[in-house]
Amino acid sequence: MNxxxxxxxxxxxxxxxxxxxxxxxxxxxxxxxVSKEAWGSKAAPxxxxxxQVPVWITIHHAGEFWKAGADPAESVRRxxxxxxxxPKLEQPPRDTYWPDLPxxxxxxxxxxxxxxxxxxxxxxxxxxYSVNGNIGVDMLGDFxxxxxxxxxxRSCVALTAWLCQTYRIDLAHVRGHMDAAPGxxxxxxxxxxxxxEDGQLKRWIxxxxxxxxxxxxxxxxxxxxxxKPIGEP
Numbered sequence: 001m002n003x004x005x006x007x008x009x010x011x012x013x014x015x016x017x018x019x020x021x022x023x024x025x026x027x028x029x030x031x032x033x034v035s036k037e038a039w040g041s042k043a044a045p046x047x048x049x050x051x052q053v054p055v056w057i058t059i060h061h062a063g064e065f066w067k068a069g070a071d072p073a074e075s076v077r078r079x080x081x082x083x084x085x086x087p088k089l090e091q092p093p094r095d096t097y098w099p100d101l102p103x104x105x106x107x108x109x110x111x112x113x114x115x116x117x118x119x120x121x122x123x124x125x126x127x128x129y130s131v132n133g134n135i136g137v138d139m140l141g142d143f144x145x146x147x148x149x150x151x152x153x154r155s156c157v158a159l160t161a162w163l164c165q166t167y168r169i170d171l172a173h174v175r176g177h178m179d180a181a182p183g184x185x186x187x188x189x190x191x192x193x194x195x196x197e198d199g200q201l202k203r204w205i206x207x208x209x210x211x212x213x214x215x216x217x218x219x220x221x222x223x224x225x226x227x228k229p230i231g232e233p
Contacts, residue, residue, distance in 0.1 A: 027165070027209065027210065027211030028158075028161045028162045028164075028165045028208060028209055028211070029162070030162050030166075031113055031155065031158045031159050031162060032112075032113070033105075033113050033114070033115045034073070034112050034113065034114045034115060035115050036115050036116075038073075039073040039076055039077065039114055039115075040073065040077055041077075041080065041100075041101075041115075042077075042080065042081075043080065043099060043100035043101070043117070044084060044099035044100065045099060046099050046100060046117075046118075046121045050121050050122050050132075051120055051121060051122075052120065052121060052122045052132045052133050052134075053133060054119060054133060054134070054135045054163075054167045054169060055133040055134075055167075055169060055173060056133055056134045056135065056169070056173045056174075056175065056180070057134075057135045057137060057160055057163055057164065057169055057173065057174045057175070058123075058134045058135070058136055058137070058175055058176070058177055058179075058180050059137045059138075059139070059156065059160070059174070059175070059176050059177065059188050059192070060103065060136060060137065060138040060139070060176075060177045060187050060188050061138070061139050061140075061141055061142060061143045061148075061187055061188040061189045061192060062075075062079075062106075062138060062139065062140045062141060062142065063142050063144075063187060063189070064140075064141070064142055065141070065142045065145055065146065066109055066140055066141040066142065066146065066230050066231060068231050068232060072106075072108030072109070072110070072112060072114070072140060073114075075106075075108075075140060076101065076106050076114050076116070079101060079102070079106075080100060080101050083097075083098030083099075083100070083101065083102060083124065084097065084098060084099065086098065098124045100116070100117045100118075100121075101116040101117050102117070102123055102124035102125070102136065102138075103116050103117065103123055103124075103136035103137065103138035104116045104117050104118070104119050104123060104135050104136050104137070105135070105136070105137045105138070105159055106138045106139075106140060107137065107138065107139045107140065107152050107155050107156055107159070108140055108152070109140060109141060109148075109149045109151065109152055109230045109231045110149070110151055110231075111149070111151030111152060111154060111155040112155070113155050113159055116136075116138075117136075119135055119167075122134065123135075123136035125181070127177070127180075127181035127184040127185050128181060128184065129180045129181045134180070135163055135167070135169075137156060137159060137160065137163075139152050139156060139188065139192065140152075140230075141230040142189060143188060143189025143190065143191040143192045143193075143226070143230075144186060144189045144190055144191070144226070145189075145226050146191070146226045146228055146229065146230045146232075147191045147218065147221065147225075147226050147227070147228060147229045147230060148191065148192050148218070148229070148230060149229050149230050149231060150216065150218055150229075152230070153195075153204075153216055153218060154216055156201075157201070157204045157205050157208055157214060157216065158208060160174060160205050161205045161206075161208035161209045164205065164209060165209060171202050171205060171206060171209075174201075174202060174205065175196070176188050176192075176193050176196050178193065179196075190222065190224075190225050191221075191222060191225045191226055194219075194222060194225075204216055
């Protein structure tokens with residue numbers, strides 16, 4: 001078959017996009033991460049029996065009120081250490097040992113995304129649902145009592161768009177913790193879950209996956225929700 005060079009230059013780029021490793025057009029750049037080395041991770045080995053293939057992205061809030069001036073890196077280190085010492089600390093004693101952070105990607109109020117547990121391993125939970133196949137994204141703060149920052153929302157959108165692209169996860173498989181464990185938790189808090197309920201979050205993520213910059217507007221405070229953004233005194 002005689003194919004001109006001009007025809008090849010028109011067809012080849014589209015062909016490469018269709019064969020991108022993630023199965024989506026490669027339009028989303030990986031957001032910057034605070035590496036494990038940078039924040040001082042001291043993870044213990046995770047058994048091979050807990051390896052996974054991601055099919056869900058489950059979004060959480062920490063559920064702990066965030067105080068202005070707190071250090072996100074220290075918060076992440078403290079959570080990791082607490083999980084590793086749960087059998088000694090909890091009363092009554094529980095045989096619940098977490099070798100690493102329970103989540104794969106904590107997000108600080110200033111928008112920094114921390115590298116947590118390796119995505120190749122399933123996360124941890126205090127609720128009852130099948131965790132295998134889940135990527136856990138955790139935003140620091142308590143969104144029952146405070147509003148997420150615009151920086152947190154933007155980072156959550158950028159990270160989730162990249163994860164969907166990289167692991168071939170459909171937007172229908174992006175959910176809140178309360179969707180995964182109905183009736184057991186209010187996580188990720190009313191002032192973040194609102195963006196699931198009105199469809200905004202998935203629209204923002206979809207826009208980012210299309211290679212565009214989503215116009216993220218947190219909106220007015222809910223009538224029965226918190227009024228102050230996270231980090232305000």
